[in-house]
Amino acid sequence: MSRPAPLLRLLALTALAGSAVTSACAAAPVKYEQPKLVVVMVVDGLPNEQVMRYRDQFGQGGFRRLMEQGAWFTNAFQAHGVTVTAVGHTAVSTGAYPYRHGIINNYWYDANGKKVYCTEDGRYHYLGDGEQTQEHDGTSPANLRVDTIGDQLRYATGNQSKVVTVSGKDRGAILLAGKTGTAYMYMEKTGSFATSTFYMNAYPAWAEHFRAAHPQDRYYGQSWTKLLPDAAYAGDAPYVELANGKQSRFPFVFKSDSGKPDAKYYESLKGSPAVDELTLEFARAAIEGENLGRNPAGVPDLLGVSLSAHDIINHSFGPESAMSHDHLQRLDRMLANFFGYLDKRIGLSNVLVVLTADHGFTNSPAFSQARHIDALRIDPDKLVSGLDKTLADAYHVNKLVKSSMLPEIWLDDGLVEKNGLSRADVEARAARYLLAQPGIAQVYTRTQFENGGVGPTRLGLLMQRAWNRQLSGDLMVVPQPYSLFTKSLTNASHGAPYNYDANVPLLIMGSRWIKPGTYAGYTEVVDIAPTLAHLLRVRPPAAAEGRVLEQVLR
Structure with missing residues (x-):
């Protein structure tokens, strides 16, 4: 009895194998198990x-x-x-x-x-x-x-x-x-x-x-x-x-x-x-x-637990x-x-x-x-009142600073417009004053945020992400590393864009x-929601x- 040609034999075996795989897949589809x-x-x-x-x-x-x-x-x-x-x-x-x-x-x-x-x-x-x-x-x-x-x-x-x-x-x-x-x-x-x-x-x-x-x-x-x-x-x-x-x-x-x-x-x-x-x-x-x-x-x-x-x-x-x-x-x-x-x-x-x-x-x-770091407590009331006085002296208009919740400062739009002032000029003058104060590292203005003038730095990116066009202030003030905006003489705090405030644990367990x-590798907390969605x-x-x-x- 003659043996099948090698090529015909290979084709036959391949067809059988394919048929077997197809049958197995049809009989036992893989089911994805979601977390309960x-x-x-x-x-x-x-x-x-x-x-x-x-x-x-x-x-x-x-x-x-x-x-x-x-x-x-x-x-x-x-x-x-x-x-x-x-x-x-x-x-x-x-x-x-x-x-x-x-x-x-x-x-x-x-x-x-x-x-x-x-x-x-x-x-x-x-x-x-x-x-x-x-x-x-x-x-x-x-x-x-x-x-x-x-x-x-x-x-x-x-x-x-x-x-x-x-x-x-x-x-x-x-x-x-x-x-x-x-x-x-x-x-x-x-x-x-x-x-x-x-x-x-x-x-x-x-x-x-x-x-x-x-x-x-x-x-x-x-x-x-x-x-x-x-x-x-x-x-x-x-x-x-x-x-x-x-x-x-x-x-x-x-x-x-x-x-x-x-x-x-x-x-x-x-x-x-x-x-x-x-x-x-x-x-x-x-x-x-x-x-x-x-x-x-x-x-x-889904259960959310925040431990305070x-x-x-x-x-x-x-x-x-x-x-x-x-x-x-x-x-x-x-x-x-x-x-x-x-x-x-x-x-x-x-x-x-x-x-x-x-x-x-x-x-x-x-x-x-105690570790030879220049860490300051920056009194927010004194900082903002000093800014308001500086703007009043420069433009002969009182109360150009409308409100503040550092790092945000809001200017009074009505007063700026009523007195024919240039918003960009007022913001720039305010930024110059703030940058000259002890403990201040950087100041960003609404004009910079809106016109893409923040620059390519990591700090600029983080502050741009934090700034909301409809809600945020006209000035965003960043303290020097380890310095705090606080009136307290004793407490510690947070809120800055630096690593000590930003680097957090992230652990995910599910066998x-x-x-x-x-x-x-570099990871962000905003990665959690897309990962859970997947x-x-x-x-x-x-x-x-x-x-x-x-x-x-x-």
Whole structure:
């Protein structure tokens, strides 16, 4: 019997193989598994430097778990020029910069010179007895001009996906929740977590149960002491003696003059590990009450958790302090417990976790000066009043400076026009004065921003991204590195475009979707939303300019 010719035999085998592959593909199509729950965590005021510096003291289940089981981006940045809470949280949820999303600061002034808070909306009020709503309290996302990753998830699933956020600060919750999610925030006067009438007219049963239990009262009479042995804090800066009468040394005792839980006591919890513990406890209640991660429609849910205490502690004592150090270690253990809970409740293999920060932190000027750095405290009132006098002397017109919220300064358009002045000339003269003042590094003007005259520098790019044509001021003032705009004689702060305020941790964990490892390439926080959109198979938010972090995807 003759053997088939080699070419005919090869063709026959190829045809058989192709048929087999086609049949296999038809019989077993590959199904993409979305995360059942996406958890977006923002640690308010956590510089990446602190994570790097204290990482050897972390336990096994918190930050270390994220570092070892997830993708750890060590060179990630809030890449805009005004590094504050509202702007940073908005970058996480929208993937956009302030010139697009409209949240230019925590506060700003409108065209009429009226002060505006980033999440205020007088049409709504806090829900519940005792939740008094003040003029500039955060109650809705009305000032947010674009949508978020949560909004896109809700849209893609016909509103079947649930988006719930919780934070110690109203802006932390509201700006993560977007237009269609539900935000809950800590109330300083009552210690409870509340929402506003923008979201609902009555609490769900699970939230009512949590509020009625008053877990915030359990800390009364307890103390915040060091978690680790004293030797672990040997490299931290000496205690800062606060001038405002607040206690400034361990142990910090939670109490009040009335001898019982009251507004003063509840406010003190906000600047301690207690508020983060309560926030995570409320997050667990929301997971169970809303059945997050077990959506009966088979679609993903999103939980946003903003942990606020680190920012407040850093403001009071500086990121170089033992208090900041200890809080980060306590937060690490809280995260370990929370991740353990997620594993038992949903299974971490079904959960995608993102952790980042809204901004970093500047060292306190006293600490920087001890290291021979020219760090100044620049009094904003004196700086602006000096500018106003200089302009009045030059143009014989009083009050050309309409309002200011540094780094922004607004000129009075009406006075400029009424007196026949050249806006560009007034701006330029103002910039020259400001640049001659101690501690000022750079000044950008509206004319420069509008006409593309900012220049090709990195600093110029960051400030251009931070400037919104309709909302921002006529002058943007940048301090010298390590200098602060503040009237306080003791506190630390943030808000500058420099690396200490902009370089933040970014960790993403999800075993089915993310390749573990340490990634040193340049990354921005605005990359989070497009990456989540890709993994959730939804449209990116409309104004997102970040990229998909494809190098970590399985």
